[in-house]
Amino acid sequence: MTHAPASFTPEPGGSVAVFLEPSADGLAARLADPRQPAVLVTDQGLTRGDGVFETMTAIAGPSGHRIRKEDSHLERLASSAASLDLPVPDAESWRQAAAAGLEAYAAGTPGTDAVVKLVATRGPEGVPGGGHYVSGTADTGSDGELTDVTAGTKPDAPALSGTYWVLVSAVSPGLAAARERGLSVLLLDRGFDSSVSERAPWLLMGAKTLSYAVNMAAMRFAAAQGADDVIFVSSDGKVLEGPTSTVLLARRVPTADGADTVELVTPLRSSGILPGTSQGTIFAAAQEAGWDLGYGPLEPSDLLDADGVWLVSSVRGVAPVTSLDGVTLDVDRELTDRLATFLDADRSPGRHGPLH
Amino acid sequence: MTHAPASFTPEPGGSVAVFLEPSADGLAARLADPRQPAVLVTDQGLTRGDGVFETMTAIAGPSGHRIRKEDSHLERLASSAASLDLPVPDAESWRQAAAAGLEAYAAGTPGTDAVVKLVATRGPEGVPGGGHYVSGTADTGSDGELTDVTAGTKPDAPALSGTYWVLVSAVSPGLAAARERGLSVLLLDRGFDSSVSERAPWLLMGAKTLSYAVNMAAMRFAAAQGADDVIFVSSDGKVLEGPTSTVLLARRVPTADGADTVELVTPLRSSGILPGTSQGTIFAAAQEAGWDLGYGPLEPSDLLDADGVWLVSSVRGVAPVTSLDGVTLDVDRELTDRLATFLDADRSPGRHGPLH
Numbered sequence: 001m002t003h004a005p006a007s008f009t010p011e012p013g014g015s016v017a018v019f020l021e022p023s024a025d026g027l028a029a030r031l032a033d034p035r036q037p038a039v040l041v042t043d044q045g046l047t048r049g050d051g052v053f054e055t056m057t058a059i060a061g062p063s064g065h066r067i068r069k070e071d072s073h074l075e076r077l078a079s080s081a082a083s084l085d086l087p088v089p090d091a092e093s094w095r096q097a098a099a100a101g102l103e104a105y106a107a108g109t110p111g112t113d114a115v116v117k118l119v120a121t122r123g124p125e126g127v128p129g130g131g132h133y134v135s136g137t138a139d140t141g142s143d144g145e146l147t148d149v150t151a152g153t154k155p156d157a158p159a160l161s162g163t164y165w166v167l168v169s170a171v172s173p174g175l176a177a178a179r180e181r182g183l184s185v186l187l188l189d190r191g192f193d194s195s196v197s198e199r200a201p202w203l204l205m206g207a208k209t210l211s212y213a214v215n216m217a218a219m220r221f222a223a224a225q226g227a228d229d230v231i232f233v234s235s236d237g238k239v240l241e242g243p244t245s246t247v248l249l250a251r252r253v254p255t256a257d258g259a260d261t262v263e264l265v266t267p268l269r270s271s272g273i274l275p276g277t278s279q280g281t282i283f284a285a286a287q288e289a290g291w292d293l294g295y296g297p298l299e300p301s302d303l304l305d306a307d308g309v310w311l312v313s314s315v316r317g318v319a320p321v322t323s324l325d326g327v328t329l330d331v332d333r334e335l336t337d338r339l340a341t342f343l344d345a346d347r348s349p350g351r352h353g354p355l356h
Numbered sequence: 357m358t359h360a361p362a363s364f365t366p367e368p369g370g371s372v373a374v375f376l377e378p379s380a381d382g383l384a385a386r387l388a389d390p391r392q393p394a395v396l397v398t399d400q401g402l403t404r405g406d407g408v409f410e411t412m413t414a415i416a417g418p419s420g421h422r423i424r425k426e427d428s429h430l431e432r433l434a435s436s437a438a439s440l441d442l443p444v445p446d447a448e449s450w451r452q453a454a455a456a457g458l459e460a461y462a463a464g465t466p467g468t469d470a471v472v473k474l475v476a477t478r479g480p481e482g483v484p485g486g487g488h489y490v491s492g493t494a495d496t497g498s499d500g501e502l503t504d505v506t507a508g509t510k511p512d513a514p515a516l517s518g519t520y521w522v523l524v525s526a527v528s529p530g531l532a533a534a535r536e537r538g539l540s541v542l543l544l545d546r547g548f549d550s551s552v553s554e555r556a557p558w559l560l561m562g563a564k565t566l567s568y569a570v571n572m573a574a575m576r577f578a579a580a581q582g583a584d585d586v587i588f589v590s591s592d593g594k595v596l597e598g599p600t601s602t603v604l605l606a607r608r609v610p611t612a613d614g615a616d617t618v619e620l621v622t623p624l625r626s627s628g629i630l631p632g633t634s635q636g637t638i639f640a641a642a643q644e645a646g647w648d649l650g651y652g653p654l655e656p657s658d659l660l661d662a663d664g665v666w667l668v669s670s671v672r673g674v675a676p677v678t679s680l681d682g683v684t685l686d687v688d689r690e691l692t693d694r695l696a697t698f699l700d701a702d703r704s705p706g707r708h709g710p711l712h
Contacts, residue, residue, distance in 0.1 A: 017397055039395040039402060041373055041523055046395060047475070048568040049405025084569065085576055119403070167397055189556045193591060196547040202574040203547050211567030212404040213440065218558040220441055235549060235591075 007031050010108035015169035018101040020089050022160060027089055029097045031104055034167055043163055045121025049211030051162070052080035052088070056116045057171070057314050058102055065102040067116060068346050069314065070095065072277035076208065077118055079275075083207035087160055088120045094166070101168035113171050115315055121210065123162040175316045182322035182331060183228040183311060187300055188218050190232035190240055194297065197272035205272035215243035229311055231303070231324070239267050239298040245311035245319075246276030249298065250335050252307045261292060262335065265306075268296035278312040278343055285342035300324070308332040310339060318343055363387050366464035371525035374457040376445050378516060383445055385453045387460055390523055399519055401477025405567030407518070408436035408444070412472045413527070413670050414458055421458040423472060424702050425670065426451065428633040432564060433474055435631075439563035443516055444476045450522070457524035470524050471671055477566065479518040531672045538678035538687060539584040539667060543656055544574050546588035546596055550653065553628035561628035571599035585667055587659070587680070595623050595654040601667035601675075602632030605654065606691050608663045618642075618691065621650035621658075634668040634699055641698035656680070664688040666695060674699055 008031040010016050017034040020027050032038060045051035054073040058065035067073075074091040081088040089097075098116050105114055197205035204211075218230045231247055232240040239247055251263045264286050266279050283293055303309050309321040309329055318339045320331045364387040366372050373390040376383050388394060401407035410429040414421035423429075430447040437444040445453075454472050461470055553561035560567075574586045587603055588596040595603055607619045620642050622635050639649055659665050665677040665685055674695045676687045 015398075034397050037393045037395055038397050039393055039399070041390050041394050041475070041521055042371075043395075043402070044572075046399070046402045046477075047409070047473075047566065048572050049566050050569050050572050053403070084573060117403075119397070121402075165397055188558060189552070191549075191552040191556055191559050192547045196545070196591070200545045200547055202544060202577040203570055204573050207569075209569040210403065210405050211569035213406050213563075213565040213567035214559055216400075216404050216406050217440060217560050221558040235552070 008033055009104055012109050013170050014108050015167060016101045016104045016108075018097040018104075018166040018168075020093055020097050020160075020164040020166075027093050027160065027164075029093075029100050031100060034169075038165070039163060040124045042124045042126065043121055044123060044125055045119070045163060045210050047125065048122075049209060049213070050084070050086075051119060051121030051210040052077060052084060052086060052208055053120070053210060054118045054208065055314055056098075056118070058098075058114045058116050058168070060106070060111050060113050065106065065114065067098060067102075068343075069277045069281050070098075072280055073118070073314070076275060076277060077120070080207040080209065081120060083201070083204050084122075084209065086120060086122060086162065088162070089160060089164055094118055097166045098168070101166045105168040109170065114168050115171055117167040117169070119163075119165055119167070119210070121163045171315065178228065179317055179319045182320040184226070184323040185229050185231050185242075185311070185321050185325075186222045186225060186227045187233050187325050188221065188230050190234055192234055192272055193236045194234040194238040194240070194268070194271035198270060203272075206269075206274060208274055212243075218243050229319075229321075231311070231321075233300060234271060237299055238271050239296065239300060239303060240271060241267065241273040241276075242311045242313075245313040245316070246274070246279040247298075247303075248279060248282070248310045248312055248339070249303060249306040250308045250332070250339075252332075253292070261290065262286075263292040263294055265294035265296065265298065265302075267298050271297065276312065278314055278317075281346060282312065282318075282339055282342045284347045285345050286339075288347070289338075289342070304329070306330075308335045310336065312339070312343070364389055365460055368465050369526050370464050371523060372457045372460045372464075374453040374460075374522040374524075376449055376453050376516075376520040376522075383449050383516065383520075385449075385456050387456060390525075394521070395477075395519060396480045398480040398482065399477055400479060400481055401475070401519060401566050403481065404478075405565060405569070406440070406442075407475060407477030407566040408433060408440060408442060408564055409476070409566060410474045410564065411670055412454075412474070413673075414454075414470045414472050414524070416462070416467050416469050421462065421470065422702075423454060423458075424699075425633045425637050426454070428636055429474070429670070432631060432633060433476070436563040436565065437476060439557070439560050440478075440565065442476060442478060442518065444518065445516060445520055450474055453522045454524070457522045461524040465526065469527050471527055473523040473525070475519075475521055475523070475566070477519045527671065534584065535673055535675045538676040540582070540679040541585050541587050541598075541667070541677050541681075542578045542581060542583045543589050543681050544577065544586050546590055548590055548628055549592045550590040550594040550596070550624070550627035554626060559628075562625075562630060564630055568599075574599050585675075585677075587667070587677075589656060590627060593655055594627055595652065595656060595659060596627060597623065597629040597632075598667045598669075601669040601672070602630070602635040603654075603659075604635060604638070604666045604668055604695070605659055605662035606664045606688070606695075608688075609648070617646065617648060619648040619650055621652065621654065621662075623654050624652035627653065632668065634670055634673075637702060638668065638674075638695055638698045640703045641701050642695075644703070645694075645698070660685070662686075664691045666692065668695070668699070 017032045019030045373388045375386045608616045
């Protein structure tokens, strides 16, 4: 990807957008003020929620920002895009765009953590490859040869006809307080049974798409009941995930020598949930620490009986659940701190990561 | 709403955007070239699929365009927005914006039908009322009085802090051919059981939201199998709807006097489907014509046994289903023509309409 000069410096606290756009030699990064309109009303990300995204945290340090779990996020973005048959830039292009955005952000707001969002949409309707992209990179023509369904590209390199950008912005000030205070959570029916993702790939259960209207409606429903967040449950009674987070629970297990060990459990991935990048990182560190790891299936009673329940996500981090449908849950401060330390350590998730 | 001068005339065949924007006395319509970027990357319509839409057909006539079923579409838009707790402009503002867009469109492309799309999003994140709109128009403060959760508005008039536009564009040339040829259709599992919409309003089953990634994925899945379209089936085996259409079936019923009467049936609305504006209009005219009307529940075998099955939608119109999962269906040309005539007549849907 071509490096573009830092053509935009935001005011203190201001956000930076970096667009990945076609250029003579592939893709170029263009810095821009996100307060300026940038997207067409015909973009299918907007008209159909047809796209994917990732939200990452960048930690400020003496030699610039370090993006937490960047590899895991980029792997999951690629996996989500594959579910949607959506051509997206390669990981290195995203990495460079994020770095350019963070550099410009730091010029306006030095030395503070930031949120880095990556978005890819199918692009405007009616553009070659945009509205007509059918099944991956290529289609078999009547003569039996591979013919590309997008215009002007090799069969093995689908046209990047979508809209792609990185947005670097300030961390919302309320998140640390919410994390500290803990979350009152409602259990809400997600409508699907826990085996649907295996039989119906068109439901995109494991993809992080832009179609989040239901997730947002569930959060509004919870807020209207005075709750902070939601844990979705399948129609067959299995614990799934939060609208923007992964569920973890821990059990302290007494050992023969009188000490405790900890069992850390997350819902079964095949039940149709997003693979959590924070969960993967925490699990990798927990395993190194000698904890036992478990993968559901979990039911609401498992949450009530646990020694701790958390919603984990990249930006809010590790937030303890303090009540579930109005029932107070035990909060284990020591375990919360250890999970947060595991996340901060940002170890490679290995086989506990989003794609393994 | 303030009338704005027609500040933009498209080239022949070109589209027109009309933005509804805050002004001193409410809302103003601003005409614009939709090939220019108009939406922020932080718009929640884009980042969360958090918004609603309608797509209407405008028929060209000697005294300008007539929008088919405009009342039904505006009612459904309001109903969808209510499901999402989304403040939207009133019907009259939409009507005026659509009329202004059609006038400009006709200046570029006289005398041809057009597609009129209405879109409302929750607007940019972080704007007062934008990202913080919780539960309708007002919230009860600790003193028991109504306090508005949006900034600077009366409790009974939620701030129009979203992004609102009308897009007028040409009718896609392939639609008439698809209608004429008929559709090969796949049945695909929608994952939900048919009672979910009643127990889980946060799933937004009856709302036409911008979160259409699953609908688009289902269409791509069908295309990859060589099919033209999809009929979704609930996890308990009930016929639901197409990703962008309503299902109708007809049975010819012999009468005592040796003639036929027709029974026209559509799936049960409470099974979690969108109320079809075309279905409502067709049903109203069919009732006047003395047909019997039925509302499911329907199962796939009912489709196989029918004398005709159609997918109806505002832009493509009445399209016969010629095969279902590879099984050829009877196509009744006479019934297809009558249904198309019913739709063209554009009678008030009355109690068969989207909200009755």
